Amino acid sequence: MDTLNSRAQAALILLDVVDHQKSLTAVLSKYSQDAPHDQQAMVQSLCYGVCRHFFSVNALSKMLLDKPLPENARSIHALLWVGLYQLAYTDTSDHAAINETVEAASQLKSSKFKGVLNAILRRFQREKESLLADLASSEVPAYEHPKWLIKALKKAWPDHWQSICTEANKQAPMTLRVNTNLQGVSKYLQALLDLGIKGKKGEYALTSIYLEQPVSVSKLPGFNEGSCSVQDEAAQLSAQLLTPQKGERVLDACCAPGGKTCHLLEHVNNGAEVVAIDADSNRLVRVHENLARLGLSADVKQGEAQSPENWWDGKPFDRILLDVPCSATGVIRRHPDIKLLRQKEDIDNLAALQQSILRKAWELLKSGGTLLYATCSILPVENRDNVQQFLAFQSDAELVPLTLSTGVDTGFGQQLFPQQGGHDGFFYALLKKA
Numbered sequence: 001m002d003t004l005n006s007r008a009q010a011a012l013i014l015l016d017v018v019d020h021q022k023s024l025t026a027v028l029s030k031y032s033q034d035a036p037h038d039q040q041a042m043v044q045s046l047c048y049g050v051c052r053h054f055f056s057v058n059a060l061s062k063m064l065l066d067k068p069l070p071e072n073a074r075s076i077h078a079l080l081w082v083g084l085y086q087l088a089y090t091d092t093s094d095h096a097a098i099n100e101t102v103e104a105a106s107q108l109k110s111s112k113f114k115g116v117l118n119a120i121l122r123r124f125q126r127e128k129e130s131l132l133a134d135l136a137s138s139e140v141p142a143y144e145h146p147k148w149l150i151k152a153l154k155k156a157w158p159d160h161w162q163s164i165c166t167e168a169n170k171q172a173p174m175t176l177r178v179n180t181n182l183q184g185v186s187k188y189l190q191a192l193l194d195l196g197i198k199g200k201k202g203e204y205a206l207t208s209i210y211l212e213q214p215v216s217v218s219k220l221p222g223f224n225e226g227s228c229s230v231q232d233e234a235a236q237l238s239a240q241l242l243t244p245q246k247g248e249r250v251l252d253a254c255c256a257p258g259g260k261t262c263h264l265l266e267h268v269n270n271g272a273e274v275v276a277i278d279a280d281s282n283r284l285v286r287v288h289e290n291l292a293r294l295g296l297s298a299d300v301k302q303g304e305a306q307s308p309e310n311w312w313d314g315k316p317f318d319r320i321l322l323d324v325p326c327s328a329t330g331v332i333r334r335h336p337d338i339k340l341l342r343q344k345e346d347i348d349n350l351a352a353l354q355q356s357i358l359r360k361a362w363e364l365l366k367s368g369g370t371l372l373y374a375t376c377s378i379l380p381v382e383n384r385d386n387v388q389q390f391l392a393f394q395s396d397a398e399l400v401p402l403t404l405s406t407g408v409d410t411g412f413g414q415q416l417f418p419q420q421g422g423h424d425g426f427f428y429a430l431l432k433k434a
Contacts, residue, residue, distance in 0.1 A: 006039050008104035010046035011078035017051065017337050019074060024051060024337035050085045051336035052169050056141040057084040060131060064120045075108040076117060083121045088132065094125050144169045148344040149329070156380050160408075160417055164378060164425070167418040168332040174214040175423075177207045177231040177259075179294065181269050185209060188228065191221045204406050204423065205236035207263075226294040231259045232331075234416050234426035235376075238321055239263040241402065241428055242372040246271035248318035252298075253305040253361055256283030258290040260321060265296040274298040277311055305357045308364055316366040324354040326375035326382050330425020333418060351381045358390050362397065365433050370400065373429040378417060383427035384410040390431075400430040 004012070013031060016022045024047060032040050050057060061080040062068075069077050079101055086097035098121045105114045124131060135141040139150055143165040153161035176199070178188045185201055189209060192199050197215055202208025210233075217223050217230065238260045244250045246268045252261045255276035265274055276298045278284050287300055303311030305322070327347055332338050358373060365371055375382050391397055391412070399412065406423070407416035413429030 003036060003039070004107050005100060005104055006042040006046060007079060007082050007101045008107040009035070009039070009043050010050070010082050011075055011104065011108065013043065013047050014050055014078045014081060015074055017047075018054075018078075018340055021341055023341070024048070025335065046082055046085070048171075048336060049089060050081045051340060052333075053085055053089055053144055054081065054336075054340060055144050055146070056132075056135050057081045057088065059135060059138070059141040060084050060088070060124065061120075063131065063134070064123060069113075069116075073110060073113055076105060076110050076113045079104055079108070079117060080120060083117070084124060087121065087124055087128065098122065098125070145339055149339070149342075152344075152347075152379060157378070157417075164417055167420055168425075169336075170333055170420070172232070172331075172333045172418075172424065173421055174211040175202065175231060175233050175236075176209040176211065176220070176228045177205075177236050177263060177266075178209060178228050179226055179266055180207055181266060182222070182225075182227055188221075191227075195219065195221060202233040202236075202423075204404065205233045205240060207240075207266075208233040208236050210421070224293065229259060229262060229290070229294070231263070232334075232424045232426075234330075234423035235259060236263060237404070237426070237428065238323065238372060238374055239267040241404075241430055242319050242321055242370065244268050244272050244274075244319050247273075249273045249315065250275070251317040251320045251361070251364060252276045253320065253322050253357070254278060254324055255300075256280055256287055258287030260323060261287060261298055262290050262294050262296055264321065265291075265298060266294070270296050275301065275317070277301045277303045277305065279304045306353070306360045308360055312364060316369070317364055318366055318369050320361055320365055320369070320371040321374065322358060322361050322371055323374040324357050326350055326354065326377040327379060328376050330376040330378045330416070330418060330427070334424065347379060347381055351386055354382060354386050355389060358386065359393070362390075362394060362431075362433070367396075367433055369433050371431045371433070373413070373427075373431060375427045376424060377427060378415065378425040380410070380415075383415060383429070384412045387412040387429040387431075396434040398432045398434060400432050402428060402430055404428070 013027050016027045017024050083101035086092045102114050102118045105117055140147050145165050178185045198212040199209045244264050250272050255261045256278040261276040281302050301311045327342055328338050402414045404414050407414045416426040418425045
């Protein structure tokens with residue numbers, strides 16, 4: 001069979017995410033290994049777009065179907081998502097969106113549904129304004145988030161939940177972390193401009209630059225030589241808040257893919273003893289790659305943060321960065337499939353795991369040492385509540401006030417929300433051991 005067109009390929013990938021609960025990043029990565037290079041960008045754009053707008057395009061597909069499609073026609077349902085997304089939210093010509101999507105049905109061996117697919121997409125084309133207006137009356141399709149998450153955000157952040165959802169549905173900006181051991185931020189901005197790449201300094205992380213438009217890393221000056229890395233501004237605050245010093249022993253627990261490990265080392269010009277651990281051996285490959293590109297050295301080990309007996313050598317740490325596994329609800333705009341994969345019951349389980357990791361990591365910290373608890377979540381049960389619970393349990397732990405000019409002081413750490421054209425959602429709490 002000839003190579004599937006972009007719409008057919010996107011439909012199959014989306015079914016892997018929606019029906020089989022696979023990570024979009026993982027499925028796209030596997031697909032791109034053998035896919036035609038000129039098709040990859042289109043397929044990725046369609047998949048990300050449908051995931052961002054899944055709750056509206058899925059609602060529209062149900063509104064437009066006179067009766068549900070048979071179970072063996074899931075590929076047609078996925079093509080409906082793809083076609084409706086193009087017609088509703090992109091500048092793709094209606095003619096191309098409809099014809100190419102209908103043609104994809106033949107490629108997926110579902111030719112008998114081409115008429116149905118064509119009729120539905122053409123009906124949406126005619127009634128687009130009224131159908132989209134009907135969606136606005138229901139919160140789930142209007143805010144493009146699952147009902148349980150909207151409810152949780154309303155309860156936690158009554159003054160912010162709408163903007164959180166709105167920003168989560170936008171494409172995140174491309175942000176760089178400048179290696180200031182090689183050049184200053186202003187100098188690197190000029191190097192970018194010399195190549196026609198426009199950017200601006202971030203407001204909060206001293207090493208951050210926002211690009212006006214995303215570019216391939218191959219176009220970034222000196223990237224292969226370690227001049228910069230791609231990292232969100234909120235994530236860049238970790239080294240700034242933990243402030244490791246030369247000669248100290250530092251632990252980066254749950255370190256993959258290694259962005260923060262490298263930043264900690266850059267902060268001290270490779271002059272600290274950094275131990276980086278992660279449970280996933282496959283993701284540790286990325287850690288080694290990042291260290292090598294930047295010319296940095298760390299002791300990288302496979303292990304679980306909550307089971308130090310399997311990897312710890314008994315020497316305590318001066319500082320610990322604890323970026324724990326979380327719901328990732330603060331980075332939905334980068335990983336829109338989170339809205340489809342994460343379930344309400346996951347959150348309490350994650351909070352329990354985070355508390356376990358925090359208590360174990362605390363045992364590895366020197367007296368007088370500091371630990372930075374971090375998540376890319378915006379749910380209090382994983383953040384404020386977890387820190388409050390830990391402080392009530394751990395008598396030798398003290399909360400250190402943070403002087404961040406972004407986010408909300410929760411009383412037990414700083415909660416950052418996804419910003420328009422700015423940083424992702426993140427949480428930080430700095431703890432000192434008496």
